[in-house]
Amino acid sequence: MPHRWLLLLACFWVLFMLLVASKFITLTMRSPEGYGIKQGLLTVLPELEKMTVTEARKFHIDSPPTVDTLKNMTHIDLIHKERLELLRSVCRNGSFRNLSHSGISKFVLDRIFVSDRHKILFCQTPKVGNTQWKKVLIVLNGAYSSIEDIPENVVHDHDKNGLPRLSSYSMEDVQERLNSYFKFLIVRDPFERLISAYKDKFVHNPRFEPWYKHNIAPVIIRKYRKDRTEIRGGLQFQDFVRYLGDPNHKFLDLQFGDHIIHWVTYVELCAPCEINYNVIGHHETLEEDAPYILREAGIDELVSYPTIPPGITKYNQSKVEYYFSKVSKRDIKRLYDRFEGDFKLFGYKEPTFLFP
Structure with a gap:
């Protein structure tokens, strides 16, 4: 009988020592901040939707997130947080100040459309699918019950589409909306956007805006065409680039x-370093970004972004190379110098293929 008690006592002692050892190991493996496992001993990475370890390390966070926070973040959440972090980082960089900063002028306020009903501000950046976003806001503002009901000639008629511009408000009301409303804009590779503007306004002109060909093009040709005796064929892309890079x-x-809104920089259009935008959509990823913007703005159950034709948002490098192959390296460099802020603020790679 005494042997039995001794055996039980020994078992309890062993269990007690194991518990103490386990607690000691756990404490030594925790990082000083208490955010998880100490690096070098064991790496724990929560499972994220379509996110690789490389992408997780690439994403910079000011304070380390908890495991629960990371689990609730999707891949697209991280992409959009990374875009905003990049924007703010470049805005803080004093060496880019001349390229990245623009005052909140009337020109900027004219570009921002308002939905007071849903507390949304949308900064228009032409040639990146803005017509469709205007349709979304027109429906939200109650002018039409659905996107399909909106006549095409009404979308850009600001006397009929029910879309007020931020410039129509008092400065006090402007400041209140800039501080409290959900704000977003859409961007696109800057050089591809310029090609789209050139083709839309000076080549095809589908909306029949004759002043681009008859009033603007001749002025650019007279000032920037190298061979001024050659006036046939309308405005050439080389003329357009020389004008923009001057x-x-x-x-x-x-x-x-x-009329210049179709080709001026995003900095000049939307003042991204002065206005604290909530989301920056990219034309190249619009299929994913459009639903994300609707969700973040809290309107995803009220309206849908129109169907995007297949392939229309894909970056076309061969098209960019073709157009710029006709432009001198000097003119390309001057153009890039002007649009460098747009490239850096929004994470677009500089066109190295254009510089041998």
């Missing part, structure tokens, strides 16, 4: 008025 382009911009 450090003195603002003299013509003033003459052209608001």
Whole structure:
């Protein structure tokens, strides 16, 4: 009988020592901040939707997230947080100040459309699918019950589409909306956007806006065409690039008025370093970004983004190379110097294939 008690006592002692050892091991493996397992001993990575270890390490976070926070983040959440972090980082970089900062002028406020009913601000950046976003806001504002009901000639008629611009409000109301509303804009590879603007306004002109061909093009040709005796064929892309890359382009911009919105920089259009945007959509990933924006704005159950034709958002490098193959390296460099802020703020790679 005494042997039995001794055996039980020995078993309890062994169990007690094992518990103490287990607690000691757990404490030594925790990091000082208490965010998980100490690096080098064991790596624990929560399972994220379609996210690789490389992508997780690439994403910079000011304070380490908890495991529960990471589990609730999807791959697209991380992409959009990374875009905002990049934007803010470049905005803080003093060496890019001249390229990245623009005051919140009336020109900028004219570009921002308002939905007071749903507390949304949308900054228009032409040639990146903005017509469809305007349709979304028109429906949200109650002017039409569905996107399909909106006549095409109404979308850009600001007297009829029920879309107020932020510039129509008092400065006090402007500030209140900038501080409290959900704000977003869409961007696209800057050089591909310029090609789209050139083709849309000076080649095809599908909306029949004759002033681009008859009033703006001749002025650019007279000033920037190298062989001024050659006037056939309308505005050439090389002429357009020389105009955009000219450090003195603002003299013509003033003459052209608001028509320049189709080719000026995102910095000039939307002041991204001065306005704290909630989401930056990319034209190249619009299929994923559109539903994300609707969800973040809290309107995904009220309206849907129109169907996107297959392949229309894909970056076309061969098209960019073709158009710029006709442009001198000097003119390309001057153009890039002007749009460098757009490339850096929104994470687009500089066109190295254009520089041998």
